[in-house]
Every structure is written in C-alpha cells, then in structure tokens.
Amino acid sequence: MANIGDAFRHSFHYLLFPFVCLSLFLYFLLSHFHLDQWRKRSDKKWNHLLVVSAHPDDESMFFAPSILHFRRKKKNISILCLSTGNYYHLGSQRKLELVNSCNILGIPEKNVKIIDDSCFADDPSRIWNEELVARTILQHIGNINPDVVLTFDQFGITGHNNHISVYSGCRKILQEGRVPNGVTFMTLETTSLLRKYISFLDIPLSITLASNFYIAPLADVICAQRAMVLHWTQLTWYRTLYIIFSRYMLINTVTVLQPPVAENVLR
Ligand SMILES: [Zn+2]
Structure with a gap:
C-alpha cells in the first residue's frame, strides 16, 4: 500500500502538479493578454459573425468563447437557431x-432569429432534411450578410442528430x-469525452x-456561465456540472470548412 501511495505522490508532484501549473499559465497568458489568435489571419477582416445553432442554449453551452471574442472586437454577431x-x-x-x-452575451434581440417549424423538430432521433437546412441558412445569410458562419462539426459536440x-x-x-461571395464557414471542433470535461487542463492539447x-x-x-444559467428550464444537475467543468465554456477550437477535395479538382 505504501508503494502505491508513494507512486501516487510521485506522479502528483512530478506530472500532475506541473501540468496543472502549465495549463493555468497558458490560460492566463493566452486569454488575458489576448494572445489566443496568434495563428489566425483571416478573422481580422471579419465584421459579422453568424452562429447557426440547433437549440436555444447551444449558443452559451458551446459557442460562447467565439461569440465573446467577436464581442470584444466590437464585431456584429447574429444567431440563427433552427428550432425552439x-x-x-x-x-x-x-x-x-x-x-x-x-442579451448577456451582447447580442441584441433583433439579431436573434429562431425558426419555429415542424420540419426542424427538437428531437435527438430526428435527422433534419439537409436541403431544407441549407436553404434556411442561405436565406438568412441573404437577409443579414454575415462574412463568417460558425456551426457544429460532423460530430455535433454531443452527437445530437x-x-x-x-x-x-x-x-x-x-x-x-x-456559398455566397465573401462568406466563410467554420465548424466548432468536437473533442473526446475526457477532453470535454477537463476545463482549462485541455488548453495545452487544444493549442x-x-x-x-x-x-x-x-x-x-463568468459571462458565458450567467448566459447558460438563464436557460433555467435546462438546468439539470448534469448541466450544472457541465457549466463548471466543460472546456467549451472557455475554449473553442474551430476549423474553416473547405469544399470537398473532389470538387476542387474538378474546378
Ligand atoms: Zn443543442
């Protein structure tokens, strides 16, 4: 038993503790000195972010770090939520x-569009019609002219259909x-379950x-947590734990969505 205890203490002192310190250091360095965009070029020219979500609460559960980054840069932000x-x-x-x-995230009510249509029923077993989704998004892009659209990736963060x-x-x-001229599509990266719930400890791997x-x-x-708490109908015990431990409350890793390679070749 003493050996197991020693091994644990050894691991804590020489592995876990330095890793926690490194993660905290990187978090404060990258976030508080706004160095979180050192690799990016394109987002400097973007002036209007459209977040396309599936349900009310997706914006604060998953996309808040991106939304609040654009708010800090005093950019225009809109939400298109495809279901009620x-x-x-x-x-x-x-x-x-x-x-x-x-409102807490700095998005005015006039920039929030919620689709109330039985074709987009909130149901984890329902796969929505791709063409209808595409047409709805394109119509909204035509109405508000964003230059960047941010949405889920192919795994949908939680796997929700x-x-x-x-x-x-x-x-x-x-x-x-x-794709309308001048519009870039970006997706929010889905991570493994372990990475999802280790909060700031995921920063070294993310960057x-x-x-x-x-x-x-x-x-x-704190702003993202306050926004999430306002979805009080959704505040179950496991969502409360999510608010505390999820990396998505403080980190968003995003990818520019590219057209399929085959299409590039044909062009
Ligand atoms: Zn959702």
Whole structure:
C-alpha cells in the first residue's frame, strides 16, 4: 500500500502538479493578454459573425468563447437557431431564454432569429432534411450578410442528430458551390469525452492540435456561465456540472470548412 501511495505522490508532484501549473499559465497568458489568435489571419477582416445553432442554449453551452471574442472586437454577431427546443413542450419559454441569454452575451434581440417549424423538430432521433437546412441558412445569410458562419462539426459536440443536421446542411452548401461571395464557414471542433470535461487542463492539447482557437478570459467565462444559467428550464444537475467543468465554456477550437477535395479538382 505504501508503494502505491508513494507512486501516487510521485506522479502528483512530478506530472500532475506541473501540468496543472502549465495549463493555468497558458490560460492566463493566452486569454488575458489576448494572445489566443496568434495563428489566425483571416478573422481580422471579419465584421459579422453568424452562429447557426440547433437549440436555444447551444449558443452559451458551446459557442460562447467565439461569440465573446467577436464581442470584444466590437464585431456584429447574429444567431440563427433552427428550432425552439420544444422536445419537452417548453418551446415558447425557451425562445425567451435564448433572447435573454443572447442579451448577456451582447447580442441584441433583433439579431436573434429562431425558426419555429415542424420540419426542424427538437428531437435527438430526428435527422433534419439537409436541403431544407441549407436553404434556411442561405436565406438568412441573404437577409443579414454575415462574412463568417460558425456551426457544429460532423460530430455535433454531443452527437445530437439535430446538431449534426445543421453541419450537414452547411456541408451541402459547400459541396454544391452555393456559398455566397465573401462568406466563410467554420465548424466548432468536437473533442473526446475526457477532453470535454477537463476545463482549462485541455488548453495545452487544444493549442497544440488546433490552428484556430478562442480562449475566453475569466470575465467572459463568468459571462458565458450567467448566459447558460438563464436557460433555467435546462438546468439539470448534469448541466450544472457541465457549466463548471466543460472546456467549451472557455475554449473553442474551430476549423474553416473547405469544399470537398473532389470538387476542387474538378474546378
Ligand atoms: Zn443543442
């Protein structure tokens, strides 16, 4: 037993403790001195971010570090939420929660568009029609003229079919060459379950593996947590733990969505 105890103490002193210190150091260095964009070039020219989500609460649960980065840069931010989140028949309340959450995140109500359509039912077993998703997104892009669209990647962070459907709609837009001029599509990276719940300890790996990332300073993390709490119909015990431990409350690693290689070759 003494040997196991010694081994644990040894690991803590020589591995875990230095790693926690390194992660904390990198967090404060990159977020508080706003060095979280040292590899990025393109986002300097972007003036209007459109976040396309599937449900009210996605914006604060997953996209808050990116949203708050654009807010800090005094850029325009809009939300297109493709459903009212009516799975438990709370759609009308959840719409209000989204508006209130966006208000905390610095997004005015006029920039929040919520689609209330049975084609986009909030249901983890439902895969939404790709073409309908693509058309809805394109129509909204035509109305508000963003220059960057941020949405889920092919794994949808949680694997929820509605999240993945939003990605599929965006991929279809790129595959079919329907991207409006001057618009860039970006996706939010899904990480493994372990990385998802280690908060700032994921920073060393995130900045090593990802080329684009947004790291929220402490004030922004608190802002994201306040926004999430406003989705009070969703505040189960496991979401409370999520707010405390999820890396997505302070780190977003994003990828520019490219048209399929085959299409590039044909062009
Ligand atoms: Zn969702």
